[in-house]
Amino acid sequence: MPEPGSSSGWNAPLTDRFDLSNPGLVVLKTGKVELGQGILLALRQIAAEELDLSVDAIVTVSGDTSASPFEGGTVGSVSVETSGHEVRNAAAVLRWELFDAAARRLGVPISEITAEGGEFFVAGSRSNETLWTLAAKIDFLRPPGRSAVPKSPNLYKTVGANVPQTQLLERLGGGAFIHDLSFDGMLHGRVLRKPHPDARLESVDTDVIRAPGVVQVVREHDFIGVVAESEQTLATAMARLERRCRWSGIPNDSPQTPLDILANADVTERVLRADQGSSGPNPEEDGQTLSAVYSKPLIGHGSIGPSCGVAIVSDSAVEVWSHSQNVFALRDQIARVLGRAAQDVIVRHRLGAGCYGHNGADDAAMDAALLARAVAGRPVRVQWTRKDELTCEPLGSPMRIAVQARIRDGRIAEWKLTTRSGTHMQRPGWGDQVNLLGPAAASAKFATTVQMDLPDHNGGSKNAVALYDFPQHVAYEFAADLPFRLSALRSLGAFGNVFAIESFMDELAALAGCDPVEFRLRHLADPRARRVVSRVAEISDYAKPCEAGFGRGLGFARFKNTGSYCAVVALVSVDETVEVQKLWAAVDAGLVINPAGLISQVEGGMLQAASWVLKESVPTDGTRLIAESWKDYPILTFAETPETNVEIIADPDFPSTGVGEVSLGPTAGAIANAGASAFGMRIRELPLTRERLMKAALEAE
């Protein structure tokens, strides 16, 4: 038996990736997990292509720490790029081994053998051999000792095809989501969340909670939770518990916003890039200078389904079901907190609602494990409330981006950007800390004490360097002590940084008296970048004048400056509020696996960004999060949804790059620029609310 969860690589035994013991089916094992982004279908298409099978013949075992290869988290829009590449190579090796076995069994040279639909043919005639009879002759436990060349992309039939997303229909019924798991004897549990991270539980009267059907009240320091026979009994007990807990250490109300707190925070500065002559405009020199400050607030993930987890804890084993993005990291932290060996803990991924980054999924799983420990052997299911989601999940950091530049002869001669942010990373295990709410409440030794961001050009400094060709000075001011729980939210710092860069490009274009598209192309040598910018301008009639009150705007970025290219145009109208009428995008993601899936991801990012830009800001009172329901944290509605049009510029000569996060920054830039054009004034603080527009209009009068 190979060690489950061992690292995959070109020489990994075939059993790490494949199981062909059921005739007619190929089980593809993957450490990547389905988050609604369609990754499992894409991986099945890649494997099906190499093996000349229909996609239906490939089934996946995904995100199971006892059976899947270790592939880290399903994060950073790299699953097709990295795991897709590995699956393709592993399938190519399997294909070679099968053909080799076929040649020996059939006594003919490999060159005379072909395969289709799992059957093998010699010189066009069907043989008795199938994928599965031949697989039985191959040692799946042995490292293959060789790599194999995958199919040439010009032979692709399945990769690049719009294989229908039938999983959507399967999810319409019951049973598809983690929330639907049910076990005999399953109990329902929930943890009462602290009203503030600094709060201490002074006293609690647990007697009043005890009632028929209440199985356990679990308390350890500031951790208090209830386990009950039914969800209804649990809800009643939790409501009583909330009234009977006395907390101390909750800070007083404060008018300071998260951005005020960020502006006054202690920071450490790192220079990310310092081109010659880029250090910032010196007013003594010639040309025209401009400076501006942009910001984005605290933003939440806001999954429609609440975080959920199920756990069974017995003396010998711990089994957990979670919609975590990284089952391996979660397993390690559960083992650490429960004092178990990692191999005694199994975490299995089940589908949750879309997460868009590090939300409460891991917390809910850990809650379930901590509560299940108190009722040994019985399954405990935890499902958060909407209020828990809104006030306890990790959030996307506020950011403040200051830019200044000099224009000389119609070009940017100097550019200085300083971006300031809290961390964008506090996943389980990051910085060798548990980083989960339950354990932190139960014991000081599991509290998060150090906030540390991802390395340069990721986290808060992702896309802080512009892809444009001009001398740049780029610095990152990292605030390590922000009093909020911050972690990865879709595109991390790229959203704020690209919003600022693309807004400022339009401001500089105006200063230079140049069309914004022409101004960008003037600073953009990369042909793939030029192509998406030009193409989106074309399909959106960018150059066409707008009626009064309407405006078009463009935003562009290459995600993390090494990933996919995306340019977006927005058409907006402004009449007290900003309304997005239409969004267009052109995307170059290299080799495309499933065009419809790609468009879904890009379009989803555009609409989520529209929601962030127009509406979203986590409501706070000082450092307290105060949203009670969706009414306090409104997101884009159907009535506010613009028409969208995404065009793929497919170029199979370039390797696949991810698209899950590519469109958010460009969309922010596009809407902000369109809004400024329609309104005649620019709002540099997100979201672009009616209040901000009115205030700007009043100040201008």
Add this chain to the structure above:
Amino acid sequence: MGIALTVNGTPVEVRVDGSTPLILALRNELGLKGTRFGCGGEDCGACMVLVDSEPRYSCTLQLDDVSRNQVTTIEGLKDGLAEVLREAILAESAGQCGYCLSGIFVSLHHCLSSSVPPKHAEVAEALGRHLCRCGANAAILRAVKRALERVEAGVSDA
């Protein structure tokens, strides 16, 4: 004790208190897991069911409120119109994670099943009860358009 209900046309009895939210009885007592909990406060529409053919939030209805009514969940929508909606969702890839989609399906089924094909404003009102966070909104709107065209062509009667 026990509360008698009619769910998807079948009389059933659930052995829980009458104050239990309908969604919990559907999911936990009757195993009808297609109805999804989202917010518990009538803000997101993930829990939408039909009560006497009208869309209602099952997270705030109590069993006592519906014991004399016909409750229909997504599992009970199996007619030609449901097939048209499913085809439209597939054709437009109208969804990503799919968590919000069951509730939206129930509302759209109600909206499109009226004798007169609904106007844009009626569809907008129906979808106004729902939230989608994946940004599949535009694709869902395209699927509605496609389904409406089929309905207007009389396909769902086939």
